[in-house]
Amino acid sequence: MGIRKLAYAAMAAALTVSFSASAQEWKPSEPVTIIVPWAAGGSTDTVTRIVAGELTKAFGQNFVILNQPGASGSVGTRAAWEAAHDGLTIAAGAVADLGAYPVFGTLDAQLSDWRLYLHVANPGLISVPVNSEWQDFGQLLEALKTSSTPITVSSGGLSSATAISMQTLEKATKINYRQIVYEGGNPAVISTVSGETQFTAATATEQVDMIRAGRLRPLAVIADQPLELEGFGTVPPVTEWLPEIKSAPNYFGIYLPADTPQEVLDAMDKVWAEQIKDNEVLKKHAAERGALFNATYGDEAVKASTPYLSINAWQQFESGAAPNDPTGFGIPKPE
Numbered sequence: 001m002g003i004r005k006l007a008y009a010a011m012a013a014a015l016t017v018s019f020s021a022s023a024q025e026w027k028p029s030e031p032v033t034i035i036v037p038w039a040a041g042g043s044t045d046t047v048t049r050i051v052a053g054e055l056t057k058a059f060g061q062n063f064v065i066l067n068q069p070g071a072s073g074s075v076g077t078r079a080a081w082e083a084a085h086d087g088l089t090i091a092a093g094a095v096a097d098l099g100a101y102p103v104f105g106t107l108d109a110q111l112s113d114w115r116l117y118l119h120v121a122n123p124g125l126i127s128v129p130v131n132s133e134w135q136d137f138g139q140l141l142e143a144l145k146t147s148s149t150p151i152t153v154s155s156g157g158l159s160s161a162t163a164i165s166m167q168t169l170e171k172a173t174k175i176n177y178r179q180i181v182y183e184g185g186n187p188a189v190i191s192t193v194s195g196e197t198q199f200t201a202a203t204a205t206e207q208v209d210m211i212r213a214g215r216l217r218p219l220a221v222i223a224d225q226p227l228e229l230e231g232f233g234t235v236p237p238v239t240e241w242l243p244e245i246k247s248a249p250n251y252f253g254i255y256l257p258a259d260t261p262q263e264v265l266d267a268m269d270k271v272w273a274e275q276i277k278d279n280e281v282l283k284k285h286a287a288e289r290g291a292l293f294n295a296t297y298g299d300e301a302v303k304a305s306t307p308y309l310s311i312n313a314w315q316q317f318e319s320g321a322a323p324n325d326p327t328g329f330g331i332p333k334p335e
């Protein structure tokens with residue numbers, strides 16, 4: 001090979017190494033916005049602020065939270081989707097919402113159009129004000145079955161944890177209730193504490209402070225295993241009263257459009273695998289908030305989160321709340 005050819009080969013190799021290094025070392029050139037599509041103080045907002053802090057450390061650039069609630073989370077998620085797909089705007093929330101927006105017709109982007117980065121799963125928790133007449137879930141369930149007037153439950157929206165939990169109960173037995181909708185789990189929980197609504201089924205994360213403060217009494221967790229809450233004790237599973245109920249983990253995370261430049265996705269994958277997956281700050285947060293820590297991304301995240309998405313999407317479609325068949329968006333019917 002001649003000197004000129006050797007020079008070209010060396011130049012090509014150097015460029016290849018340079019491009020490869022830049023792909024691995026992508027860092028945002030300006031602050032990154034994570035849009036939380038719910039009000040401040042709810043389960044999504046609380047954990048996403050922790051994640052933003054850890055990503056700020058990992059990338060050496062600020063990750064900032066923008067709360068943009070509305071239309072059961074679809075307003076903020078749409079804003080993230082319609083922003084430039086350059087890694088500088090990220091969506092946050094529950095996969096059960098993200099994947100169900102096309103079923104509701106509120107956003108065309110379906111689950112396969114996003115790259116998932118999950119951190120915790122939050123179970124729904126049925127709780128009443130501490131001065132409520134209902135001392136356990138059996139008493140509340142009897143009231144829900146026999147009351148001539150609807151019993152009010154606070155809710156963060158049509159696809160919120162409360163809505164999904166209540167439809168799960170409704171599928172198992174006939175109950176008489178009415179959802180009072182607020183702009184997120186935190187204001188919904190506060191409404192129950194104040195007596196504006198009779199009970200809540202928001203996530204444990206959204207309720208735990210009020211439970212520890214003695215303002216709410218948890219009656220049952222929407223799961224087939226008990227929930228251990230630090231500073232309170234054990235909350236029995238709803239299957240003690242309704243053994244036929246099917247449940248699955250409700251996963252939360254942050255999401256980038258799948259067509260974001262590959263070097264951005266590679267960088268986020270690397271950070272998730274090396275700095276988020278076993279992150280002690282997030283583990284501590286999950287333990288304190290009654291959440292399950294399980295940081296996954298990509299195909300593994302889709303596999304972990306699809307069961308609860310299926311429950312939500314099909315419940316909404318079969319109840320008539322959502323007009324579009326989940327099958328058309330690749331969402332399997334739960335067994």
